[in-house]
Amino acid sequence: MAERVLVTGGSHGLGRAMVERLRADGYRVVNLDLQPAAAAHADEVFVQADLTDEPGLRAALAAVIEREGPITRLVNNAGIVRPASFEETELADLQAVMALNVGGSIVCAQALLPGMKAARFGRIVHISSRAAIGKATRSAYAASKAALHGLAKTMALELGPYGVTVNAIGPGPIASPLFDRVNPPGAPATQQIVDAIPLRRMGQPAEVAHMVASLLDARAGFVTGQVLYVCGGMTVGLAA
Template identity: 55%
Template sequence: MSIEKPAALVTGGSRGIGAAIVQKLLARGIPVVILDREAPAEQTDARFVRCDLTDLAATKAALAEIAATNAILWLVNNAGIAAPASLEETTIEDFDKVVAINLRACILSAQAALPAMKAAGKGRIVTISSRAALGKELRTAYSATKAGVIGLTRTWALELAPHGITVNAIGPGPIETELFKSANPHNSPRTQAIIRGVPVQRLGQPEDIAHAADFFLSDGASFVTGQVLYVCGGMTVGVAPI
């Protein structure tokens, strides 16, 4: 394993929050590999590797190829899907798909990155959770997996701290991505109700999450690990435990 070509790996980095994080990393001069099902929506200097993260064999192969050509010293587990449904309407097929992307891919990506991180004696892992981890209606699969991400974060933080590797999570509130806007038109009563429920009275932007990730991924965050930062405009105040 060579560490001569260090790079960051961002899953789901082609659009939305992931794309904003990719730009932050590139701005710091860090080479980036995007692992995503779809190509980046905009021109980027990042390397793109196409992969459907629900396909176990394809995911393992893609990660092995990336790890063989780059030392992954920064990992952002951003890829995720929601499959919103009530408990009665949640299917096991949908649940398994959400688990594959929101949890299994995190584990596989971290396992692929660890050899280089351990060899370098340092590393940064950031995983995107959600305020839905605290509970949200119509989100059986999503809230379960996003809460699971927090469990992974805390466990890995303890296991990997002796190797100089930090592990942290970010819990976004409602973020105005293209996916969000397609499901929540700006002038719809539902969207306006969401905005009224945010103490700062606006939706978050992908860059808001990217700023938080940029801190966790920096050298200056070496004494911060096992933490969950809710970037939610104040929505979790009074809900998240101290």
């Protein structure tokens, strides 16, 4: 029977690329999202859930584990941005972003953890962002992604004795619908971002999916508590 992996927000964007890559690697993928993918595969398990609804999310996770059995790999990918300058950021924005980006990740990991501990094996990958180290008009988003870094490191310390690794991946500018929504193509500010990338190009969703697949691999058992950037070099030096 194929190993199972749960991907949140796997119906579109980066999450969809992860689903495609993990299917190609032979995993049975459980996609937890608000809506199914436009072109879902027959062997793909879709679970509809709102990651900000804790009781509903816990119930959905319990149901899929009962049906599918223990799931020992998790990719916490679902997230929202709510862009605004610091002065214009409202607490309601912060609370909404934290509830999904961080709260949903915690609930999903807690639900899958008993199966991982029983198997003495687990792989958890949080999808963070380069914005976690600072980006204008991303106060709430950056705060939530930085929180995932601390969460990954703390989880790694606590769960290491059970054979569970926990890491975070911080994508830089990736050509995706989410990026385009908050960085309009052709806008001067968007071009400035591309010009600041040492590789002088946008990243591709498949490149993020490759790093995810690498950390989920059983052979990646000595990498934990790390934040790995897939950013074309933007986190190096003074790239802004």
